[in-house]
Amino acid sequence: MPKPERIAIVGAGLIGRAWATVFARAGLDVTITDIDAASLAASRERIRATLEDLRDAGLVGDPAAVLSRIRCAGDLGEAVETASYVQECGPEDAELKSRLFAELEARTGPDTILASSTSGIVASKFNGQMQDRSRAIVAHPVNPPSLIPLVEVAPSPDTAAGIVDRTMALMEQVGQSPILVRREVEGFVLNRLQGALLNEALRLLRDGVASAADIDRTMRDGLGRRWAFMGPFETIDLNAPNGAGDYARRYGPIYRRLDEARDAQPWTAEVIDRLVDQLRSADPIDAHEARCDRRDRRLMALTAHLQHASDQD
Structure with a gap:
């Protein structure tokens, strides 16, 4: 042994x-x-x-x-x-x-x-x-x-x-x-996925489509609810009557148009300043440590729930 x-x-x-x-x-x-x-x-x-x-x-x-x-x-x-x-x-x-x-x-x-x-x-x-x-x-x-x-x-x-x-x-x-990760790529898998989402979130903020709080709410109360227990491919596989191929036929053209319309990277000082101003107006930086602790406690509760749900499957 x-x-x-x-x-x-x-x-x-x-x-x-x-x-x-x-x-x-x-x-x-x-x-x-x-x-x-x-x-x-x-x-x-x-x-x-x-x-x-x-x-x-x-x-x-x-x-x-x-x-x-x-x-x-x-x-x-x-x-x-x-x-x-x-x-x-x-x-x-x-x-x-x-x-x-x-x-x-x-x-x-x-x-x-x-x-x-x-x-x-x-x-x-x-x-x-x-x-x-x-x-x-x-x-x-x-x-x-x-x-x-x-x-x-x-x-x-x-x-x-x-x-x-x-x-x-x-x-x-x-x-x-x-x-x-089967071949070397900067950012690996997680941060390349996270980076794509952050880039789009910053564009939506920059262009005045939604506030930082509403973009976070979209993730927290929308996509995040599903993504807590399934990934994007399983999500689309379940979101069309005949699976992922059916989803691609229905919505692929929309996603292609959105991707073609995306412009240069949005990580400019002006956009980041706007983001920070909105975040700090809701949560002062001196509350940062307490917010991190609250995040971790919520993650603990979520982890316990997911473990229990897995045991019941």
């Missing part, structure tokens, strides 16, 4: 702490490290608070037992030297990641998986300083991975097949929902 994976998390920020929660609640030993001593020192208390919220939502049984599997190490070498899997959670900077992955390679065993949480940088952009590029891979979560299970597993052309298989299996083992 294979030995349990030993996990190291490089980066004690929001994503790193959430990853630690994912692995520890699945019964694995986790070590967190960070160059910021204050962030590292605060990480266990922040994880403890999250675990208590998860317990209250019925998603974790014993927060103390989970927390006991998480330790902190101020030294990178100490944190990763015995790890079989390293999850890097640093800034979105390819050059910084390139240096870090070369150091991780030097400080870990030859079979250790070196995975990045990057939101859009393909692995071939940060594996260039490694002697053995076969161990580097992307395992991109959705924020926060302790509540949203999708993980995009994105190898480079140099990544060994065994590393891909082990990463996919580990994500399944710890209760995540991995997809395999």
Whole structure:
């Protein structure tokens, strides 16, 4: 029987702490490290608070037992030297990641998986300083991975097949929902889909079609209700009497015209300023942390509901 994976998390920020929660609640030993001593020192208390919220939502049984599997190490070498899997959670900077992955390679065993949480940088952009590029891979979560299970597993052309298989299996083992990104593409799958939606939302705001609040409401009370448990292809398959082919015949011409009419990218300073003004008029920035907490509690409730619904299917 294979030995349990030993996990190291490089980066004690929001994503790193959430990853630690994912692995520890699945019964694995986790070590967190960070160059910021204050962030590292605060990480266990922040994880403890999250675990208590998860317990209250019925998603974790014993927060103390989970927390006991998480330790902190101020030294990178100490944190990763015995790890079989390293999850890097640093800034979105390819050059910084390139240096870090070369150091991780030097400080870990030859079979250790070196995975990045990057939101859009393909692995071939940060594996260039490694002697053995076969161990580097992307395992991109959705924020926060302790509540949203999708993980995009994105190898480079140099990544060994065994590393891909082990990463996919580990994500399944710890209760995540991995997809395999079969070729390198910036932004992977999730952020390319999210980017298309954000681009159109900003155009609608820019052109005065709807307010930011009403665009959010359209997603929350419209598309989001279905997308909480099915994807766009399943949605259209169920939205026409004879499935997706029937839907394409009925509505494909409309979507083609809409796509052809789209103009240049809308991420201008003027549009972003308008968006920020509308958002801040409804929610001052000093309420941001409390709103994040409220979001997470709602995600916990949704996760518990979806788990229960899945059990009933």
